[in-house]
Amino acid sequence: MTSSALSLLLLLLLAHLAGDFLLQGKKWVRSKQQLGYRSPAVYQHAGVHALLALVAMLVSGQALGAALLAALAIGVSHLLIDILKSYTPDQVRYFLIDQTLHLLVILLAWRWLARPEPMPALEAWLLRPEPLAILLAYVLITRPLSILVALVMQRWSAQVDNRGTLADAGARIGMLERFLVLTFVLSGEFTPIGFLLAAKSVLRFGDLREDRDRKLTEYVLLGTMLSFSLTLLLGLALRYLLQMP
Structure with missing residues (x-):
């Protein structure tokens, strides 16, 4: 061009x-x-x-x-x-x-x-397995992984009162978190993941310590850990398959 x-x-x-x-x-x-x-x-x-x-x-x-x-x-x-x-x-x-x-x-x-x-080099690169695999991973962490996390957490969802929360806010937050985690993993930057997890835990620590909405707090933290773990494993597996340094 x-x-x-x-x-x-x-x-x-x-x-x-x-x-x-x-x-x-x-x-x-x-x-x-x-x-x-x-x-x-x-x-x-x-x-x-x-x-x-x-x-x-x-x-x-x-x-x-x-x-x-x-x-x-x-x-x-x-x-x-x-x-x-x-x-x-x-x-x-x-x-x-x-x-x-x-x-x-x-x-x-x-x-x-x-x-x-025309840019044949760019078109050829877009059709290579590496970018397609990365695109697939980003698609997986959106709606598909949200459904999987919701199904796993279903056994506890009836025990929590989430009437004071925004509708679908948890799912949207989870998608953004997974997007950041996967991006950090693929970039080889693991330290920000720890800060992200710590920030999420701090937001709920006060309620957990003072026994306010204890079940909801534990439910959110459990869902966060599950979401983070699945995304982290996906990112590490992708790095291994693509032989990223």
């Missing part, structure tokens, strides 16, 4: 971030959510994106005609995607889908304009 092609991609991404997050006020967001396609803000917002994309392409040295066509495509697609999003709940999944669709349009426009050379 040439430096000019990379510069164009970065400029287009900067234009998108500026238009979606820096130059869009809460008033526009509320208007789009309440009125959908009838909101003037949705058209103004799409126009801002088209203008910013056009500036980014002209700055990078693209021809005016091609830049106008690409900017029009980005603006119209942004308009349609935002109209669809205005009819969805304000949830993380829809935010991620929205941003992914915008990103795909930007990548298509960039590929059409810059016509970057």
Whole structure:
């Protein structure tokens, strides 16, 4: 990939971030959510994106005609995607889908304009066993391992009162913890795992010592130890199979 092609991609991404997050006020967001396609803000917002994309392409040295066509495509697609999003709940999944669709349009426009050379070396590396095994491990520590931990802990779950906790917070925290543990193991950095485990234990030590929510505390610590142990074993097995130093 040439430096000019990379510069164009970065400029287009900067234009998108500026238009979606820096130059869009809460008033526009509320208007789009309440009125959908009838909101003037949705058209103004799409126009801002088209203008910013056009500036980014002209700055990078693209021809005016091609830049106008690409900017029009980005603006119209942004308009349609935002109209669809205005009819969805304000949830993380829809935010991620929205941003992914915008990103795909930007990548298509960039590929059409810059016509970057293919990267066979990168494609070949992505299909090697090592990155595929690492990707598999990260997928395993999300939902699959959460289900396994929940099944193991099921014999004690009826004995604890978790009415004062956030819904599904434990599962989300567990996924983040396992992500960090696996990353540390694959990086060969084992010390931060000890700090992470110590921090989790300290948060519950006061309740355990003063006999407040003792069963819930023990339940959380037991689940944490199980989650950490399984992730640690998975990471060590992966390091051994991939012969990591």
